[in-house]
Amino acid sequence: MPSILEVQNLVKQYGDFTAVKGISFDIKEGEIFSLLGPNGAGKTTTISMLSTLYTPTSGDATIGGHSVTKDPMAVKQVIGVVPQDLALYEDLTARENLIFWGQMYGLGGKSLTSRVDEVLEQIGLTDKAKNRVKTYSGGMKRRVNIGVGLLHKPRLLFMDEPTVGIDPQSRRAILDTVKDLNKRGMTLLYTTHYMEEAQELSDRVGIIDHGELIALGTQAELTKQVGQTDTLILHVGENDDPEMLAQSLKGLKGVQHAEVSDHSVAIVTPSAEEILAAVVSKANERGIKIRTMEIREPNLEAVFLHLTARALRD
Amino acid sequence: MRKLLLIGIKDLTLVFRDRAALTFMLLAPFLLTIGLGLVTGRFSGGASGLSDIPVIIVNLDDEQLGDALVEVFSSEELADLMEPTASSDPEAARRLIDEDEAAAVVIIPEGFTRSIIPADGTAFDQNYVETESVKIEVYTNPSRPTSSGIVKAIVDEFVSRVEEGRTSGMTSLALLIESGLIAPQDIETESNGLFQNVETTESTAITLKTNQQGAEAVDFDILAYIAPGMALLFLMYTVSYGGRSILAERSQGTLPRLLISPTSNVQVLGGKVLGIFFIGVAQVGILILASSIFFRVDWGDTSGLVVLILATVFGATGWGMLITALARTPSQVGTIGSAIMLIFGILGGSFIQLDQMPPLVRTLSRITPNAWGLDGFTTLALGGTLSNLLEPITALLTMGGILFGVAVVLFNRKGIVQK
Numbered sequence: 001m002p003s004i005l006e007v008q009n010l011v012k013q014y015g016d017f018t019a020v021k022g023i024s025f026d027i028k029e030g031e032i033f034s035l036l037g038p039n040g041a042g043k044t045t046t047i048s049m050l051s052t053l054y055t056p057t058s059g060d061a062t063i064g065g066h067s068v069t070k071d072p073m074a075v076k077q078v079i080g081v082v083p084q085d086l087a088l089y090e091d092l093t094a095r096e097n098l099i100f101w102g103q104m105y106g107l108g109g110k111s112l113t114s115r116v117d118e119v120l121e122q123i124g125l126t127d128k129a130k131n132r133v134k135t136y137s138g139g140m141k142r143r144v145n146i147g148v149g150l151l152h153k154p155r156l157l158f159m160d161e162p163t164v165g166i167d168p169q170s171r172r173a174i175l176d177t178v179k180d181l182n183k184r185g186m187t188l189l190y191t192t193h194y195m196e197e198a199q200e201l202s203d204r205v206g207i208i209d210h211g212e213l214i215a216l217g218t219q220a221e222l223t224k225q226v227g228q229t230d231t232l233i234l235h236v237g238e239n240d241d242p243e244m245l246a247q248s249l250k251g252l253k254g255v256q257h258a259e260v261s262d263h264s265v266a267i268v269t270p271s272a273e274e275i276l277a278a279v280v281s282k283a284n285e286r287g288i289k290i291r292t293m294e295i296r297e298p299n300l301e302a303v304f305l306h307l308t309a310r311a312l313r314d
Numbered sequence: 315m316r317k318l319l320l321i322g323i324k325d326l327t328l329v330f331r332d333r334a335a336l337t338f339m340l341l342a343p344f345l346l347t348i349g350l351g352l353v354t355g356r357f358s359g360g361a362s363g364l365s366d367i368p369v370i371i372v373n374l375d376d377e378q379l380g381d382a383l384v385e386v387f388s389s390e391e392l393a394d395l396m397e398p399t400a401s402s403d404p405e406a407a408r409r410l411i412d413e414d415e416a417a418a419v420v421i422i423p424e425g426f427t428r429s430i431i432p433a434d435g436t437a438f439d440q441n442y443v444e445t446e447s448v449k450i451e452v453y454t455n456p457s458r459p460t461s462s463g464i465v466k467a468i469v470d471e472f473v474s475r476v477e478e479g480r481t482s483g484m485t486s487l488a489l490l491i492e493s494g495l496i497a498p499q500d501i502e503t504e505s506n507g508l509f510q511n512v513e514t515t516e517s518t519a520i521t522l523k524t525n526q527q528g529a530e531a532v533d534f535d536i537l538a539y540i541a542p543g544m545a546l547l548f549l550m551y552t553v554s555y556g557g558r559s560i561l562a563e564r565s566q567g568t569l570p571r572l573l574i575s576p577t578s579n580v581q582v583l584g585g586k587v588l589g590i591f592f593i594g595v596a597q598v599g600i601l602i603l604a605s606s607i608f609f610r611v612d613w614g615d616t617s618g619l620v621v622l623i624l625a626t627v628f629g630a631t632g633w634g635m636l637i638t639a640l641a642r643t644p645s646q647v648g649t650i651g652s653a654i655m656l657i658f659g660i661l662g663g664s665f666i667q668l669d670q671m672p673p674l675v676r677t678l679s680r681i682t683p684n685a686w687g688l689d690g691f692t693t694l695a696l697g698g699t700l701s702n703l704l705e706p707i708t709a710l711l712t713m714g715g716i717l718f719g720v721a722v723v724l725f726n727r728k729g730i731v732q733k
Contacts, residue, residue: 051574076576087567089324091331103320104575132331148571 001028004078004156004187005050009059012045012211019045021211022059027156027189027204032182034198035191036300037208043191044084046208047160050189051081064155080154082146084161084191090134094125094144097133098151105152115151123147123177139170146177156187163197175200195301207304214307223298229256230272231296232279235264240288248282255279317577321585325559326592339552339597343544344604350540351609366397368416369465370407373400377427383420383450383472395464404451411455418465421451430476467696535612538695539688541605543664545598546684549627550658552597553634554651556590561644583725587718590634594627602691611695618700621707622690629683629710632717633658639724658682686710 003026012020020042027033035043048054050061052072060067066074088097098116102108107115120126123143128136133144142162149157159178163171178201182188192198198205199219207215207222215222236242246258246265254275257268269275272295283290296302329335371387373380387398399416401407407419429448450473452466563569563586572582602623605611613619637654641647659665661675662684668676679685690706 048570053570053574073576073578076574079574081571081574083567083571085567087571089328089568091328092324096327100320100324101571101575104317104572104577106576 001030003027004029005061005063005189007046007050007059007061010046010049010056010061011058012042012049012054013057019211020049020056023206023208023211023213024059025206025213025216027187029155029187030182030185031203032178032188032190032201034202034205035189035208036193036195036198036205036304037191038193041193041208042211043193043208044160045211047081047158047189047191051079051158052076077152078155080149080152080157082149082157082159082162084164086141086145088133088141088144088148091132093130093132094120094136094147095129097144098147101148102151107152115153119147119150122150124173137170139166139173142166142170142174143177146174150181154186156189157181159188159190161191161193163192163194195299195304199300205300207300207307209304209308215303219300222300222303225303229268229270230298232267232269232272232275233264233294233296234267234279234283234290235292235294236283237289237291238263242288244286245283245288248286249279252278252282317581318585318588321572321582322588322592325556325586325589326596328559329555329593335555339548339555339593340600343548343601346544347537347541347601347605347609350544351537367395367464368397368399370399370401370410370416370419372402372404372407372419372421374402374404374424375422375426376424379427379430379476380422383422383469386468386472387420392468396468408453411453414455417455419451419453420465420469421453423448423450426450535609535695537605537609538611538613539667539692541601541609541611542598542688542691543684545601546626546630546662546687547655547659547664548601549594549598549630550633550655550684551651552594553590553627553630554637554647554654556586556593556631557634557638557641558644558647558651559589560586560638561641561647565644583722587631587635591627591631594630595623598623598627613691614694614697615699618690618694618698618703621700622687622694622703625707625710625714626683626687626690628714629686629717630714632714632721633683635721636717636724639721639728658684661685663688680709681713683710683713686713 005027007023007025009022009024010020011018011022023042023046025033035046037043045054049056050063050068052068052075056069060069062068063075064078066078068075089100092100095116098119099112102112102116117126120129123146125140125143125147128140133141136144146159146162149159162178163174166174175197178188178190188201190197190201202219204216204218205222206213215225217225234242234245236245240263242260242263242265246260249255249258249265249267252275254269254271255267256270259266259268267275267279276293280290329339369387371384373384375381384398384400386392387396401419404419404421407416407421410416411419426448450469452469454466560569560583563572569582573579602613602619606613633654634651637650638647641650661679662668662682663671663679664684668679668685668688671679686706686709690703693702693706
């Protein structure tokens, strides 16, 4: 697949502070690429440079073969942007908003009208199209916000944390929309600090922290890179002693590490399935009742933790 | 240009959906106009507004021009507007003003006519020493700013007319002599003939600004001053409101979104400016139209009115842009804008007629669109046409142009449009 976006050593500095420190990556045509990182990692600044809003301090990026620094107007025709914060006129209706933004993208006449109808259908707001945006719920506003980015059928859509601050139902709807857009052939650059979203949506993930791209690849590649083992978590009864259980498990074959936390014991092991029977047996021997168990496989959270020694939510 | 218009129309639409803004832009000035109209007695005195302005004339000149001015105030055309009383004692007349018995005293000093028209046999006398300029004094009552302002305006017009006549007359005579069309011995007769016209067509001085067709006398409606005064006062609010919307759009995220679209910075900024301009024109237009419909103010020349509204809003929009360029946040624009609105309202004559202000204030008033705009609206209400509005319109356009230039430089420096 050819690359629709290629980023080369992109840097953004504000005085002494460097928000983005020379990141490079590419996005293939037709894929969903996620930039995963905590708040303040540099995701929005990166998108702002790629969407030509901010001028890079150094470096460049090409989108659809056009340089963001040398040919921003051509870039603007290729991309669509769904900003992190709502960027709508709340005293206009959803239809009026879409018409206005469509006009800003050069649409007009019947093609604009039909495209607005299509987008309203796509975001599920045809029935409410004549209501002013300020009367909408947060989720509905988010959908209009996405709709604006779709109007001119961009080849590459930037979505900057589109699910922040909304209810689970709306979040689900947005994630489904992202998948649907991708199925229709749209390439997406999706930024998030929610590991689950990146896992669910992405073909490839770039992990960004403190302005640096610290990992890049498919989810399998990333977790392999970490080499993380399974984590088996045992939740014990209120009257049981988890410390005693942890001590008894430490000599068991396949247990690399056992750590107590409240009324649970976390066991790090290359394979949780292989030690499960032995662990239960040890607990029975000590008369400890295991209330619940869970197995955590390697994930992007673990990758981030491994690379930064911090949780994503930090 | 299409995108500029679209952005401007969008802003206009948004304002007309903002009840609070509409209240402040349209309802407040309209109600204030009514209030001031009631205070000035405009609604209790018939359609003409001000009437029977008590004015005392002290004619110490007792010659051609002095008598002509007295006749102006006593003319049939000003019969409804003016109630002149003659006096021979300037001090007594001034005391009457101090006691609020009249709006103004017009003191025509001795030798006024001779300071303009040389006595027989002296005009072209080699030894003739021109007398020192003798000026008419208008002693006004500060508690009746509008009435006394009108008296002063009438005197100013008279003096201006006389001065015009003298200058052009003397020039014409010189040319006639030079070309040999009149003999030097006929000069006295000819020159006196020139000024005889002032005496016989005494109302000319105040019909200068009447419409082309008529020698109708000026019947000044005080609401023709109050209504635009209030409209221009609140126009300054409107332009700062519009400027605030630029910064507000930035914080609301719509400005960055506009800049991400295939729309240039110039188009975005130009569209916003156009939006402010549209809103200002709509506001002043509606208020002026309302004054015509509800208060029956006669604005005369429609083309002059339209051009004046456009020029005034252009000048005011320049201030709005400068305020926006200087401020960092929408609330700062609001604060500065409110202060400017009041300062310009006072300086520009929205509250008190400029004629009543000290010279320094009158000079300072020239930086305000209010003062120039009011000049223009008063001229129109007095029967002037577009051709009489050249000065205020030029001043307003120049003001707007300069302020836009400064604002654009500041916008570029601060990176208000793009980071």
